[in-house]
Amino acid sequence: MQPIRIGLLGVGTVGGGTIELLKTNAADIGRRLGRELTISHVANRHTERAKSLLDEHTFISNDVNDVVNAKDVDIVVELIGGTTTAKDAVIQAIKNGKHIVTANKKLLAEHGNEIFALAAKQGVMVMFEAAIAGGIPIVKALREGLAANQIQSVAGIINGTSNFILSEMRIRHSAFDETLKEAQELGYAEADPTFDIEGQDAGHKLSLISSLAFGTPIHFDQCYLEGIKHLAQQDIQYAEELGYRIKLLGITRKTSAGIELRVHPTLIPQARLIAKVDGVMNAVSVQSNMVGQTLYYGAGAGAAPTASAVVADIIDVARLIDSNPHNRVPYLAFQPALLENTPILSMDNIISSYYLRVSARDEPGVLGEIANILASEHISIEALIQKGVVHHDTAEIVILTHSTREGTIKKAISCMENLSRVIAPITMIRMESLHAR
Numbered sequence: 527m528q529p530i531r532i533g534l535l536g537v538g539t540v541g542g543g544t545i546e547l548l549k550t551n552a553a554d555i556g557r558r559l560g561r562e563l564t565i566s567h568v569a570n571r572h573t574e575r576a577k578s579l580l581d582e583h584t585f586i587s588n589d590v591n592d593v594v595n596a597k598d599v600d601i602v603v604e605l606i607g608g609t610t611t612a613k614d615a616v617i618q619a620i621k622n623g624k625h626i627v628t629a630n631k632k633l634l635a636e637h638g639n640e641i642f643a644l645a646a647k648q649g650v651m652v653m654f655e656a657a658i659a660g661g662i663p664i665v666k667a668l669r670e671g672l673a674a675n676q677i678q679s680v681a682g683i684i685n686g687t688s689n690f691i692l693s694e695m696r697i698r699h700s701a702f703d704e705t706l707k708e709a710q711e712l713g714y715a716e717a718d719p720t721f722d723i724e725g726q727d728a729g730h731k732l733s734l735i736s737s738l739a740f741g742t743p744i745h746f747d748q749c750y751l752e753g754i755k756h757l758a759q760q761d762i763q764y765a766e767e768l769g770y771r772i773k774l775l776g777i778t779r780k781t782s783a784g785i786e787l788r789v790h791p792t793l794i795p796q797a798r799l800i801a802k803v804d805g806v807m808n809a810v811s812v813q814s815n816m817v818g819q820t821l822y823y824g825a826g827a828g829a830a831p832t833a834s835a836v837v838a839d840i841i842d843v844a845r846l847i848d849s850n851p852h853n854r855v856p857y858l859a860f861q862p863a864l865l866e867n868t869p870i871l872s873m874d875n876i877i878s879s880y881y882l883r884v885s886a887r888d889e890p891g892v893l894g895e896i897a898n899i900l901a902s903e904h905i906s907i908e909a910l911i912q913k914g915v916v917h918h919d920t921a922e923i924v925i926l927t928h929s930t931r932e933g934t935i936k937k938a939i940s941c942m943e944n945l946s947r948v949i950a951p952i953t954m955i956r957m958e959s960l961h962a963r
């Protein structure tokens with residue numbers, strides 16, 4: 527049988543890892559697939575790097591068009607990233623009838639609806655396991671392993687850089703900037719690390735997860751994004767004292783009113799397994815109606831783990847290359863014609879519980895005023911502690927609420943901030959119990 531011919535775009539960290547993996551594990555992959563995989567074409571801005579990793583049998587160019595237009599390429603593996611060259615190359619490759627494997631979450635989150643529609647028309651596969659949580663086979667789990675279930679919610683630590691920073695801030699009391707620099711040096715952060723710390727990277731991944739879970743088009747433009755930059759050391763420590771841990775979570779939940787789609791720092795009980803996921807590791811917890819809660823844990827970034835997902839997709843495409851396109855697993859888990867445009871809920875309409883830190887004058891009656899405001903909005907208090915006098919006559923009051931609509935808590939916060947004895951903006955962090963249902 528003829529080998530499957532791969533055209534590789536981009537030989538950066540993940541591209542290099544993919545070449546390496548295909549060499550190291552060639553024998554095992556061959557035994558699994560029963561067919562040879564060969565990198566026949568490569569495009570990389572610096573051809574010297576590609577030449578140093580490949581032998582003379584591979585055609586190497588600095589122009590992606592030489593790969594996407596080559597007749598003797600079956601699968602185009604896009605590992606360039608971004609939405610300029612990568613988008614044009616993927617679209618041209620699909621038009622040329624090539625199957626696509628990509629690790630590009632931004633491309634699919636922003637242009638996936640268009641790309642999948644074109645791919646369906648051309649009868650080609652577009653695989654993207656490496657785009658979400660690196661080496662964790664979460665796309666496989668959502669599209670295939672859980673296909674018998676109604677998925678109810680997904681919550682994940684899906685940005686390793688933020689998780690690394692939050693873990694270091696908690697364990698070592700490290701400063702934010704210094705920890706981010708370390709994550710960049712270790713090669714975990716995005717080219718533009720604001721994507722990690724401001725939530726876009728997690729938002730890209732969550733938007734894809736949500737579509738896979740609930741069978742909707744991709745709605746990255748409606749995903750709420752709040753990063754970790756504004757988190758204060760004392761909130762991390764207070765959360766710890768109260769039995770919680772702060773994680774940057776991507777949460778998507780199907781409710782009768784619509785779909786919640788949100789990325790933000792979240793207090794979760796320390797007792798949950800996912801709360802123990804530290805450093806750059808990722809974890810995704812899925813709540814489904816038949817199997818209950820399942821949890822997927824592993825490396826969310828790095829050359830070898832991401833290459834593991836890329837090559838698993840290449841193997842899948844190689845196996846299905848001669849199959850009837852109508853019998854393949856749908857791009858977004860559900861048949862394209864049966865995707866439902868379920869509304870995405872505005873943040874005012876999500877339901878959550880909340881951590882509030884209020885800086886107030888340490889005077890008689892202030893607690894009563896705060897409690898009255900919460901009571902008047904029917905917000906029930908789960909816990910309330912006063913953290914003593916911080917400076918001069920100022921005390922910090924930490925309140926954990928029971929579940930309420932976000933619009934309601936915002937109204938209560940605004941009333942509290944209007945109290946003359948509340949002397950600074952109130953810190954609000956959402957909380958999730960994440961218990962198995």
Ligand code: HSE
Nearest residue numbers: 685686687715716827
């Ligand atoms: N910058 C990403 C992260 C890499 O930190 O998780 C994987 O998408």
